[in-house]
Amino acid sequence: DTEVTQTPKHLVMGMTNKKSLKCEQHMGHRAMYWYKQKAKKPPELMFVYSYEKLSINESVPSRFSPECPNSSLLNLHLHALQPEDSALYLCASSQPTRDTEAFFGQGTRLTVV
Amino acid sequence: AQSVTQLDSQVPVFEEAPVELRCNYSSSVSVYLFWYVQYPNQGLQLLLKYLSGSTLVKSINGFEAEFNKSQTSFHLRKPSVHISDTAEYFCAVSGSGGFKTIFGAGTRLFVKA
Numbered sequence: 195d196t197e198v199t200q201t202p203k204h205l206v207m208g209m210t211n212k213k214s215l216k217c218e219q220h221m222g223h224r225a226m227y228w229y230k231q232k233a234k235k236p237p238e239l240m241f242v243y244s245y246e247k248l249s250i251n252e253s254v255p256s257r258f259s260p261e262c263p264n265s266s267l268l269n270l271h272l273h274a275l276q277p278e279d280s281a282l283y284l285c286a287s288s289q290p291t292r293d294t295e296a297f298f299g300q301g302t303r304l305t306v307v
Numbered sequence: 308a309q310s311v312t313q314l315d316s317q318v319p320v321f322e323e324a325p326v327e328l329r330c331n332y333s334s335s336v337s338v339y340l341f342w343y344v345q346y347p348n349q350g351l352q353l354l355l356k357y358l359s360g361s362t363l364v365k366s367i368n369g370f371e372a373e374f375n376k377s378q379t380s381f382h383l384r385k386p387s388v389h390i391s392d393t394a395e396y397f398c399a400v401s402g403s404g405g406f407k408t409i410f411g412a413g414t415r416l417f418v419k420a
Contacts, residue, residue, distance in 0.1 A: 198350075225406055236397055236410035237351070250407060284350055292401040293339050293358050296408060298350035 195223060200285050200299035208307055209275060215302045217268040217285030223297070225290040226268040230259060231282045231301070243268060244290045275306045309334045309400045311411035319417045322390055328383040328414045330372075330398035339401035340381045341408070342372055346394045357381060357412070392417045 198219045207213050217226065225244050229237035242250035243262040257279075259271040268285055284304055286296040313331040332340065339358050343351040355366040362374040372383045382399060398411040 200350075234413075234415075236413050242407065244406075273310060275409070286351075287404060290406055292337075292406050294406070295341055295353040295356055296351075298343075300350045301348075303348070 196297060198285055198287055198297050198299035200283075200302050201290075202302060203300065204303045206305045206307060207272065207275065209277070211275075212271070212273045214272065215270040215283055215285075215304075216271075217287075217299055218266055219287040220266055221287060222265075223287035224265060225288050225289075226260075226262060227286040227296065228268070228270050229284040229286065231284055237284055241270075263273055272296070272302065272304075275304075277306050279305045280304055309336075309402050311398050311400050311409055312412050313398050313411035315414050316412065317415045317417065319419060320388055323387050323420050325386050326384065326388050326392075326416065328398075328416065330381045330383065330411060331379055332381060332398070332403045333379060334359045334400055338374075338376075340372075341399040341401075342370070342381075342383050343399060343410075344394050345397065345413075351397065354383070378385060388412050388413045388416070388418045390418050390420060392416060 201216045228240040231237045240254045241260040246262045257274050261269040282301045284301045285299040288296040310333050312331045320326045341356045342354040344354045345351045352385045355364045357374040370385045395413050397413045399408050
């Protein structure tokens with residue numbers, strides 16, 4: 195199994211809503227990532243978890259709250275988002291070393307209205 | 308610090324023609340280089356990678372890239388493109404801060420019939 199599964203695929207939420215994005219992998223990877231990607235731009239790193247501990251937070255606003263319940267799961271909790279947060283949110287996983295590639299999910303297309 | 312420069316934002320090419328997508332990098336540590344492809348409304352997939360050894364690396368679908376240390380380049384080539392190769396291509400380098408990946412801005416390859 196070389197897949198990273200993200201749910202939901204599409205999400206529309208109001209600015210007062212609370213929602214969560216979910217990500218799952220069963221490749222035994224111990225690093226998991228959240229990226230945000232705007233149209234025609236490269237992915238921007240948001241958070242990195244290594245061995246289920248948050249190791250990188252790229253100064254992301256607190257309305258985004260990551261959670262790593264175990265080595266296979268990664269969540270991104272969303273609250274009080276702004277329309278400019280609309281984007282494709284990508285989850286990825288890898289071994290926690292430099293000489294390895296990341297495996298990406300298909301992404302969640304988020305629209306904030 | 309690491310950085311990646313993709314010199315072309317868009318490359319239009321006719322079907323069955325050769326193509327080269329250019330990538331230059333800078334790195335203060337040992338270099339691990341990657342090319343990822345992103346088809347519309349999907350996540351990123353690894354196309355090929357250079358870790359060490361032979362400087363010419365190949366993918367299963369006919370792409371190849373050559374690591375050139377003196378020119379700090381990792382250009383992607385294909386001798387004959389297909390319509391299905393239309394996608395966004397990202398060059399990436401493994402960051403020195405743990406396993407953070409640094410992406411280039413991306414090159415959109417558009418194959419015309």
